[in-house]
Amino acid sequence: MTIDKPKASSLTLIMPTWTPGSYLIREFSKNIISISAKQKKIIQLEKIDKCSWRLNCNKNETLSISYTVYAFEKTVRTSFVDQHEAMLNGASIFIIPKTQMEEKIEVSISKPKQWKTISTSLKETGKTSFTAANFDELIDSPIQVGSQIIIDFEVNNVKHQYVVIGTGNLNKSQLVKDTTKILEKTYSLFNSFPYKSYKFFLHLENNMYGGLEHKNCSSLIYDPMGFKNKKDYQRFLGLVSHEFFHVYNVKRIRPKELGPFDYTKENYTQLLWIAEGLTSYFDDLILCKANILNAKEYLNRIAFSINTYENQPGAQVQTLADSSFDSWIKFYRPNENSINASISYYLKGSLVMLILDMMIIKKTKSSKSLENLLLVLWEAYKKNGNGINEKNFFSYLKKISDSNFELIEKYIHTTVSLDFDSVFKDFGIELVKAYKNKNEKNEGYIGILIDERSMKIKSVLNNTPAEESGLNVNDEIIAINSRRVDSKSYEKTIKLADKSKTLKFLVSRRSNLLSISVKTISKPFNHFYIRQIKSPTEEQKLFYKKWLGKDWSDA
Ligand SMILES: [Zn+2]
Missing domain, CATH: 2.60.40.3650 (Immunoglobulin-like)
Known part of the structure; x- marks a missing residue:
């Protein structure tokens, strides 16, 4: 230098x-x-x-x-x-x-x-x-x-480029076609591309998945062979959509703590639910509106997120604002107890934004949606380039909807459970909680995650029989009811034990053998899905269309 x-x-x-x-x-x-x-x-x-x-x-x-x-x-x-x-x-x-x-x-x-x-x-x-x-x-x-493969393409007369590092089974023309759809849809939300040209750096590395946003480019890292399988490819396009949305949200519209930066220490903000939650909500919604996901696929993704949220004990412990503030020491540094003590601001943030979007549509009788808020945030950013605080967010929200959103504030600052049923019913949809297969209904459950190779407990979920009986992380499971178990027979033993059966675990804890009795309970639902109700009203169909940009019958 x-x-x-x-x-x-x-x-x-x-x-x-x-x-x-x-x-x-x-x-x-x-x-x-x-x-x-x-x-x-x-x-x-x-x-x-x-x-x-x-x-x-x-x-x-x-x-x-x-x-x-x-x-x-x-x-x-x-x-x-x-x-x-x-x-x-x-x-x-x-x-x-x-x-x-x-x-x-x-x-x-x-x-x-x-x-x-x-x-x-x-x-x-x-x-x-x-x-x-x-x-x-x-x-x-x-x-x-x-060496790198350069793929040039234009969207709305603006130059875009993939810079691909590595080789794999990606189909260049399909990639350009689908990326164009995503970019066109995103453009339509903001009415401009705020750069002269944009690059996607795509690093192909085995079993990797991740991205980092920048103002005029983004870095993506992804599995080289992950472009053929439809579900994998859709997941990749979700990454493209996510990082590209950050062009607007985070790299320009942003919490005031996130730019200009102090590079020498933590830059704390309670607002990563805007930075990442709002982005995570729109990444899939854009895929749906761009017809990359059909309505059913999109609804399944939401249901999957709700399932993850509801089955994470930490959702009852950490607020969204705290999850954001402590990202430096918690989200990015998870340990065996994270599932009990924390909730991701990506996951809960996107679900809160989903509820907010639906509330805006309902309160404004389908004349406005969260998209209108994006545009207001964007116009405000363009005026002075400043970051925003939580008060700004809610005052812009009031401006577009003429309403207050105390419930959303509660969702951000408390751990009160998110109520999906109340908002879904206005859109003619319902959340169904079930089992992946019917037989699971009678299977036992104790609430631990194990490492199959070592048979050691990786996590003990709070408020489960495992926690109450005193099973611990790192306990090596040796036998159940006097029978030696490996990963396969362990699964079977738990499955075959009906709810309310007592199982006698023999575990090794720091070289000592311990016998611990655990009483099973019934398995929590593990398959959530969202379906349309049978006879929707015209208003429900109208709200549904405003939300997904798809007709009721498109599902
Ligand atoms: Zn992000």
């Missing part, structure tokens, strides 16, 4: 500890192997904390900082370099003087000759040189160097 004009004779250099969009302190400076500073002569660097260095220099002389970073973690939030590619994510490789973060930055890349292509959303100034308006833009613009 070369600093032409050091701003002061004493400078503090910092390296980010986290990357926006992923709320975990990752201590990127742990990968700095060596660092040195030089003007006409070597300058001493003093490390002042985990991510900062201080130095004294001559303001009138160019300052050079040389450093080596270890980059070998292939995720959308980190950097990775091998003989085939360099995947560079700014937060994990760049250092900056704290007082010069707003200045223009030039990036020049020297690469092996056989690496033909450089892809980035940074402004190109030469074949291997780029410029960022400031440090935020640099951090927000991944750089991919090495």
Whole structure:
């Protein structure tokens, strides 16, 4: 790094500890192997904390900082370099003087000759040189160097591109066709694309699934062979839809705590239910409205989310606002008890947004929906570029619907159970709770998750027979009712035990054998689905259509 004009004779250099969009302190400076500073002569660097260095220099002389970073973690939030590619994510490789973060930055890349292509959303100034308006833009613009497949396409006359790294069974024309549908639908919600061009970096890596949003691009990581199976492919398109929605929500409309950022520490917000919940609600809804999911598939997805929410004891413990605030130490750092103590702001956030959407449609007699709120948020953002707080959110909501939404506030700040039945009935649909197969009705249940290989307990769910009887995480299950069990016979034994049977577990806990009696209860419902009622009213059909953009008979 070369600093032409050091701003002061004493400078503090910092390296980010986290990357926006992923709320975990990752201590990127742990990968700095060596660092040195030089003007006409070597300058001493003093490390002042985990991510900062201080130095004294001559303001009138160019300052050079040389450093080596270890980059070998292939995720959308980190950097990775091998003989085939360099995947560079700014937060994990760049250092900056704290007082010069707003200045223009030039990036020049020297690469092996056989690496033909450089892809980035940074402004190109030469074949291997780029410029960022400031440090935020640099951090927000991944750089991919090495061989890659470029797929160009236009949507509404704006340039878009897939940058594919790796090979797999993806069908290029199908991918472009479906992505176009998603982008057109998203465009229709906001009436513009807020960029000159947009890139999807698509990294194909075995069994991986994830994404990270940026202002003018997104990074997706996904299984190379996951494009043929319909359900898998729909899940992938959900990722595309999710990350693309962030172009508007999070990268522009955002909680005021999320930009400008302090890269050196946690940036706390209670509003990830807007940042991620609202986005997670719209990612699938857009697939439905773009006819990538049919109504039945979409309703099944909602039912699946409700099932997950209702069967998670932590939903009764942690509020949505707290889940957001503590994402740094809880959501991103789960342990064996997370299922009992926390709830995802993606999951519950999207379900609360579903209820909100339905409430708006009902209260406005189908003249408005959550889409109208998006547009108001978007117009407000365009005026001043500022972030929002919770009060702003609810006042915009009032503006479009002329209503208050105390119930939604309650859903955000308390653990009161979400009431789906009341909203669903106005839309002519009902939630049905059942078993995957009929026989399960009589099967026993105790409330643990086990690791099948080691037969050790991974989680004990709160308020279940397992918890009440004293079974613990890490207990190794050896026998039940004096019979040795492995993963298969364990399943069978539990299944065959009717509800209200007492099972005598023999477990090994820290090398001691213990006998623990557990009384089974009946299995909770594990298959939720949503169906249309038989004889809907005209109003129910109208609300349904407003919500899904599909006729009642399309289901
Ligand atoms: Zn997201």
